[in-house]
Amino acid sequence: MVKIVGLAGSLRLGSHSYQALMEVAKRVEVLGVEVEILDLRSLNLPFCNGEDHYPDYPDVEKLQETVKQADGLILATPEYHGSVSGVLKNALDLMSFEHLEDKVVGLISVLGGQSNSNALNDLRVIMRWVHAWVIPEQVAIGQAWKAFLTT
Numbered sequence: 837m838v839k840i841v842g843l844a845g846s847l848r849l850g851s852h853s854y855q856a857l858m859e860v861a862k863r864v865e866v867l868g869v870e871v872e873i874l875d876l877r878s879l880n881l882p883f884c885n886g887e888d889h890y891p892d893y894p895d896v897e898k899l900q901e902t903v904k905q906a907d908g909l910i911l912a913t914p915e916y917h918g919s920v921s922g923v924l925k926n927a928l929d930l931m932s933f934e935h936l937e938d939k940v941v942g943l944i945s946v947l948g949g950q951s952n953s954n955a956l957n958d959l960r961v962i963m964r965w966v967h968a969w970v971i972p973e974q975v976a977i978g979q980a981w982k983a984f985l986t987t
Contacts (some may be wrong), residue, residue, distance in 0.1 A: 837868070837869070837870050838868075838870065838874065838907045838908070839869070839870045839871075839901050839905065839906045839907050839908075840861075840864060840869055840870070840871045840872070840882050840907065840908045840909065840910055841871075841872050841873075841874060841906040841908075841909050841910075841923055841934050842857045842861050842871060842872070842873040842904055842909070842911075842912070843857075843870045843873075843874055843876060843909065843911055843924060843927060844857045844873075844875070844876065844909070844912040844913075844924075845876065845912065845913035845914065845920065845921035845925075845927070846911040846912075846914045846921060846923065846946075847876065847877050847884075849877075849939040851914070852900060852914070852980035852983070852984050853912040853913055853914045853921075853944070853946045854875075854912070854978075854979070855953055855984050856896070856944050856946050856975065856984075857873065857910060857912035857944060858873070860861045860910055860912075860942070860944060860975070861873060861910065862927070864910070865877065868869060871910075872901060872902065872921075873936065874898075874902060874903075874907070874922070874924055876927055879883075879898070879899060879927075880893055880894075880895045880929075881893060881895055881926065881927060881930060882897065882986060883894060883925055883926060884901070884929035884930050884981065888933070890930070895897025896930050897919070899930060900931055900934075900935050900967060903911070903920050903931060903935045903936065903939070904934065904935045907922070907939070907940065908940035908941060908942070909936075909939050909940075909941045909942070910938050910942045910943075910944065911924065911928075911941060911942070911943055911944065911946070911959055911963075912944035912945075912946065912948050912968050913944070913945055913955050913959065914945075914947070914955075914956040915946070915947045915952060916925070916955075918952070918954045918955075919955055919958050920955045920958045920959055921955075921963070923974055924959075925962075926963060927971045929944070931966075932966070933967060935967065936963070936966040936968050937966060937967040937979070938967065938968065938969065939952070939963075939968045939969065940958045940968070940969050940971060941959075941963050941968050941969065941970045942970075942971050942973075942974070942975075943959050943960065943970060943971075943974045943975070944974070944975040944977070945959075945974070945976045945977065945979050946974075946977045947977065947979070947980060948979065949978060949979065950978045950979070951975065951976045951977065951978030951979075952978070953974075955974055956974050956976060965971070
């Protein structure tokens with residue numbers, strides 16, 4: 837079975853990035869794909885310092901190994917100051933080619949303002965750098981506070 841790992845780059849409770857990721861995960865699971873969400877809010881990850889191993893942080897190995905075993909990724913990020921969130925960038929920096937190369941990657945961007953593609957473009961460059969394959973379709977959700985209204 838194909839396995840996809842989802843990462844949302846927001847730590848905020850009620851995160852729209854997390855909500856978007858969960859919605860996409862539901863739609864992918866209907867296709868018979870296994871989806872595992874790694875919640876960065878619950879992982880104890882250090883700031884990346886360029887090391888390959890972080891023995892004091894077992895969640896780094898969990899992140900690395902879970903992603904390494906997956907066939908692909910879904911990355912959801914809020915767009916902060918025109919770019920990818922630091923939380924998601926740090927999680928990606930804790931991994932290397934060994935974990936990310938040849939993964940198929942889907943991208944989601946969530947913004948408070950008008951829809952924009954800066955964070956998506958940045959993620960596309962990052963993923964290309966580690967030899968991952970970003971699918972051409974991407975999701976950009978502007979004015980997320982309206983998109984995720986509940987009635």
